[in-house]
Amino acid sequence: MEKAGSVPSKPGNPLWLLAEVTYKCPLHCVFCYNPIDYTRYGEELTTDDWLRVLRQGRELGATQLGFSGGEPLMRDDLEIMVTEARKLGYYSNLITSGIGLSEKRIAAFKEGGLDHIQLSFQDSTREMNDFLSSTKTFELKQKVAKLIKQYDYPMVLNCVLHRHNIDHVQQILEMAEAMNAEYVELANTQYYGWAYVNREQLLPTREQLKRAEEVTNKFRERVGNKMKIFFVVPDYYEERPKACMNGWGALFLTVTSDGLALPCHEARQLPGLTFPNVRDHDLGWIWYDSPGFNAYRGDSWMKEPCRSCPEKVKDFGGCRCQAYMLTGDATNTDPVCGLSPLHHLVTEVVDQAQLPVSPKAEVKPILFRDDKNSRALSKTPA
Amino acid sequence: MSETTPFTDDTVFELQRHFRFQWEPAQQGFVLLYPEGMVKLPGSSGEIMKRIDGKLTVRGIIEDLQTAFPGMDLKGDVMGFLEHVHGKGWIRPKQAG
Numbered sequence: 299m300e301k302a303g304s305v306p307s308k309p310g311n312p313l314w315l316l317a318e319v320t321y322k323c324p325l326h327c328v329f330c331y332n333p334i335d336y337t338r339y340g341e342e343l344t345t346d347d348w349l350r351v352l353r354q355g356r357e358l359g360a361t362q363l364g365f366s367g368g369e370p371l372m373r374d375d376l377e378i379m380v381t382e383a384r385k386l387g388y389y390s391n392l393i394t395s396g397i398g399l400s401e402k403r404i405a406a407f408k409e410g411g412l413d414h415i416q417l418s419f420q421d422s423t424r425e426m427n428d429f430l431s432s433t434k435t436f437e438l439k440q441k442v443a444k445l446i447k448q449y450d451y452p453m454v455l456n457c458v459l460h461r462h463n464i465d466h467v468q469q470i471l472e473m474a475e476a477m478n479a480e481y482v483e484l485a486n487t488q489y490y491g492w493a494y495v496n497r498e499q500l501l502p503t504r505e506q507l508k509r510a511e512e513v514t515n516k517f518r519e520r521v522g523n524k525m526k527i528f529f530v531v532p533d534y535y536e537e538r539p540k541a542c543m544n545g546w547g548a549l550f551l552t553v554t555s556d557g558l559a560l561p562c563h564e565a566r567q568l569p570g571l572t573f574p575n576v577r578d579h580d581l582g583w584i585w586y587d588s589p590g591f592n593a594y595r596g597d598s599w600m601k602e603p604c605r606s607c608p609e610k611v612k613d614f615g616g617c618r619c620q621a622y623m624l625t626g627d628a629t630n631t632d633p634v635c636g637l638s639p640l641h642h643l644v645t646e647v648v649d650q651a652q653l654p655v656s657p658k659a660e661v662k663p664i665l666f667r668d669d670k671n672s673r674a675l676s677k678t679p680a
Numbered sequence: 681m682s683e684t685t686p687f688t689d690d691t692v693f694e695l696q697r698h699f700r701f702q703w704e705p706a707q708q709g710f711v712l713l714y715p716e717g718m719v720k721l722p723g724s725s726g727e728i729m730k731r732i733d734g735k736l737t738v739r740g741i742i743e744d745l746q747t748a749f750p751g752m753d754l755k756g757d758v759m760g761f762l763e764h765v766h767g768k769g770w771i772r773p774k775q776a777g
Binding site for chain 1: 697698700702706707711713714715716717725753767
């Protein structure tokens with residue numbers, strides 16, 4: 299992996315460990331960022347494997363820990379992991395749809411020292427929530443939200459926005475307020491995994507986005523500090539790429555349910571890189587020495603226009619996975635960037651989205667994330 | 681989380697709900713942890729934050745720091761820091777009960 303050019307200085311320690319403890323999920327969300335071929339992946343890590351990963355991550359200096367998935371509550375040993383995480387000094391977060399969060403379990407999490415819970419909603423109305431996740435879960439989520447308050451957790455609500463629910467931002471925020479949410483993330487879908495497959499159906503129009511932001515700003519003015527609202531624009535509408543993961547192998551370390559260590563949760567799709575498994579290597583070697591984690595550190599891998607661009611220190615050329623998915627080469631500039639010679643690959647999709655109903659969306663039905671679809675998609679590379 | 685309500689020498693501060701302050705061996709420094717984030721508190725900021733325990737008054741914090749670091753006039757710095765972090769919502773006047 300030695301390359302000419304500037305040699306990156308020794309990377310800092312990871313601060314954020316994302317434990318994707320399972321790919322199992324009772325929901326079938328159309329915008330899920332999990333890999334579409336998740337049904338192909340091997341055995342889940344054991345409890346002992348996870349406890350070892352947590353210890354090693356903490357030794358490296360990680361402070362924030364996310365339990366994610368899939369639906370992390372599908373693991374019945376989550377209580378053990380949570381308790382160990384607190385003992386080790388992590389600030390831990392359960393990222394959940396709430397399905398499976400009984401009072402017994404939340405009491406055990408509190409006792410074990412879980413710091414907060416991020417509850418996802420698909421929409422403010424039962425019909426849309428249930429349609430978008432292909433389940434009947436809305437009322438259950440409302441119950442879970444009550445439990446979260448009852449156990450004195452900060453209420454962090456997350457709602458993924460897209461073409462089919464972005465016009466309901468006002469109602470979503472009102473729902474959040476009624477639940478006494480302290481933090482609300484209105485995160486527009488970013489196009490990875492299942493969301494990429496469903497991109498034509500999910501990308502909102504420019505007008506929709508503008509209205510949603512206006513509504514959000516008005517709401518912010520009214521509620522002030524009591525509710526912090528984050529609004530994330532889909533990066534297809536940006537002219538500069540996101541500083542993905544704050545740089546490759548700079549802060550984030552993801553471990554997948556089958557033990558793969560990744561610099562971001564999408565990276566396993568990148569060709570030509572092999573990522574280490576925590577069953578075979580310790581996190582210290584993985585973080586500092588493995589070829590996969592060093593592949594896009596520094597800037598020696600960059601091509602033009604990134605290489606000579608003064609903004610490369612700010613955005614690191616954007617997202618490697620997006621560059622790969624849209625241009626076929628992970629070392630290209632993220633085509634979201636207006637300076638990319640392939641920027642038209644993004645603007646064409648955006649232009650298409652301005653039409654009342656995207657013609658492609660009509661021919662291609664929306665695809666729910668489930669095992670059957672995953673198996674079908676695993677056979678034919680997207 | 682009210683905005684910067686004025687505070688006095690007698691105010692007792694505590695950490696905001698769900699915030700955690702701790703020493704990080706890997707970084708050899710104090711940090712403040714909260715949902716989705718972390719702030720490093722190097723040097724004097726860590727020393728001040730360490731004393732925000734829901735018991736000491738602002739005056740008590742200053743006195744304690746004067747004892748630990750004699751010969752320095754710290755009052756202005758401490759007041760400035762408290763104002764800053766109170767404004768950010770990291771600390772709050774101790775709640776009754």
